[in-house]
Amino acid sequence: MKTTFIAAAAASFLVSGFGAAVSAQEADEPWAESPFKCEPGETYVMNVMVSGVEYWFPVYEMFKQAAHQFGCEADYTGTPEYDVNKQIASFQQALAKQPAGVLLHPMNPDPFIGPINQAIEQGTAVVTFAADSPNSNRTSYITSDNFREGAEAARQIAEAMGGKGQYAVLENPGQDNHDRRVAAFIEEMEENHPDMELVGRASTGQDPNKAYQATMSLAQANPELGAIFMPEASSAMGAAQAAKEVGTDIKVMSVDVNASVLDMIQAGEMFGAINPNQGAQGYYGFLMLWLAAHPELIDPMNDYESAGFNPMSIPMLDNGFSVVTQDNAKNFYWDKYLKKRGTRGIEG
Structure with a gap:
């Protein structure tokens, strides 16, 4: 910090130095003209x-x-x-x-x-x-701070689910900021929300189609699945579409947004997002x-x-x-x- x-x-x-005034003595110094x-x-x-x-x-x-x-x-x-x-x-x-x-x-x-x-x-x-x-x-x-992002996403989901339920994550192993977000998300759940159960993880490579298929598979294997988190926006589009077709209230939350993600958040088809x-x-x-x-x-x-x-x-x-919700998504x-x-x- x-x-x-x-x-x-x-x-x-x-930034402020561009318009700053200088004294007569400072004007004679070699750095007086803005570098x-x-x-x-x-x-x-x-x-x-x-x-x-x-x-x-x-x-x-x-x-x-x-x-x-x-x-x-x-x-x-x-x-x-x-x-x-x-x-x-x-x-x-x-x-x-x-x-x-x-x-x-x-x-x-x-x-x-x-x-x-x-x-x-x-x-x-x-x-x-x-x-x-x-x-x-x-x-x-x-x-x-990727760790704070992941932890905040977990807190948002756990609070919305009353601290109890099943969740899954989509990920892109090897990309360090994504790995940090996922690790922090799971750690927050395990340490502070013990009644939240991790039931599956799937790699999507930021591909909406892979995210769609992964979410379908996770939902079919876990009928009580209540939330799914991913560390980027592209996978969120596929996951949210799959959750909508499954017809259950799966809370989809990503880090990062795009126009499609914002549309889905405003329509109530996605739970929310964390946006740097x-x-x-x-x-x-x-x-x-x-x-x-x-x-x-x-x-x-x-x-x-x-x-x-x-x-x-x-x-x-x-x-x-920022935490992006249905209330403030129009600003992004x-x-x-x-x-x-x-x-x-x-x-x-």
Whole structure:
């Protein structure tokens, strides 16, 4: 929590510093002219897997806004497939253009260790978001707290079911943020809601069709199934459709939302969702990435020069999350957000 506070305060200073007045003495100092601006052509990239997933769009929207406020160029890259090798290839294609930094969502932690370290060796800063590669040399990591997300989802479901009943989970083993959410969900149930019984787990690979089939199978095998949780939105669409066809009151809850999920929540076909504050994730993600690319601005009282490490380091910044219900789901639609802002999203 202390790290989060310090990071947020630093980000606030960066933004407010643009218009800050300086004294006559400060005006003579070498840093009096604001250094928080890019050189012509200085480019920052966001890289993801399953690039058509709506979750990324508000993240990039605010990443792009922060970049433009600094006078930088921004680019959205990735691969449409749920395939770590293809994402690594798209990451390396981005590196070939020598960007100043990459805000990266690594599909799996360990396969990205080498590519991230390669990027840093060539002088491209790397900050991870939403999912991490903790054993790499990435400078910082921004995310909503996946453990708190999973635990909160469990509390919401357990409370709605009166603390007693059967539940199941859909998952994507190997993607670390999803693994954390599922682990925290189950741990919260086991430790604080002992009358909630886990009756099944199924891997879906973020495929709505697999989620539909898995939910059908789980419901048929467990007629008393009362809830099903998944750590992302794509599987929620298939699970909610299956729950609707089964005709029982299975409470479907996801992390992340898209327009279809929001429609189902408003229609009462899904119980709810946990949604990270995506815009904050993109905006603060850019600020951390920009500082990682400009370590000369940071002079801590430590041995960074002789030890040879980047003095910019925020191990984890929590961008927070919201609980989406039938009452507030109208506030989370991407198209309405884009219309309000008057921008073109990932297209411009």
